[in-house]
Amino acid sequence: MSGKIEVCFPGGKKVDAIIGNMAVPTDQSVENGGSGTAPEPFQLFLASIATCAGIYALEFCRAREVPTEGMTLTMTYEMDEKNQVCERLNIDLKLPSDFPEKYKKAVVRVMDLCSVKKHILKPPEFVLSASY
Numbered sequence: 580m581s582g583k584i585e586v587c588f589p590g591g592k593k594v595d596a597i598i599g600n601m602a603v604p605t606d607q608s609v610e611n612g613g614s615g616t617a618p619e620p621f622q623l624f625l626a627s628i629a630t631c632a633g634i635y636a637l638e639f640c641r642a643r644e645v646p647t648e649g650m651t652l653t654m655t656y657e658m659d660e661k662n663q664v665c666e667r668l669n670i671d672l673k674l675p676s677d678f679p680e681k682y683k684k685a686v687v688r689v690m691d692l693c694s695v696k697k698h699i700l701k702p703p704e705f706v707l708s709a710s711y
Contacts, residue, residue: 584596584597584598585597589604591606591613591614592606592607592611592612592613592614593605593606593613593614593616593617594606594620603623604616604617605617605618605619605620605623606618606619607619625654625656625665625668627695628654628668628670628693628695628696628699629652629654629670631693631694631695631696632652632654632670632672632690632693632696633652633690635689635690635692635693636650636652636672636686636689636690638689639682639685639686639689640682640686643682645678645679645682646675646677647675648675649673649675649676650672650673650674650675650678651672651673652670652671652672652673653670653671653673654668654669654670654671655668655669655671656668656669657669670690672686672687672690674686
């Protein structure tokens with residue numbers, strides 16, 4: 580399987596990803612010279628981790644017909660400001676009070692299978708080029 584993402588530059592510090600017929604906008608914050616109209620690319624990277632864990636939790640619940648009303652997921656992160664890298668991600672799934680006890684540990688284990696996380700742990704080869 581292979582895929583393709585096009586990137587366009589609509590102006591200012593906006594850089595948009597075109598995936599099929601969908602556009603994923605990014606911008607830089609006002610502090611970074613942008614207009615702050617969309618998340619920064621690194622924020623989308625972090626969001627992809629959180630939403631990937633979320634879809635795994637959601638699918639786990641759906642497969643077992645466990646209601647997800649009231650379930651939320653929060654991810655916090657700690658940055659090494661000197662090196663500008665993320666050092667720690669904390670993902671917390673808030674479960675509804677009636678969530679079955681027998682599934683609490685299992686839903687956390689399932690979130691750990693996130694495909695985005697797998698790609699961080701075993702990163703792809705990056706091949707960069709420029710052409711005319």
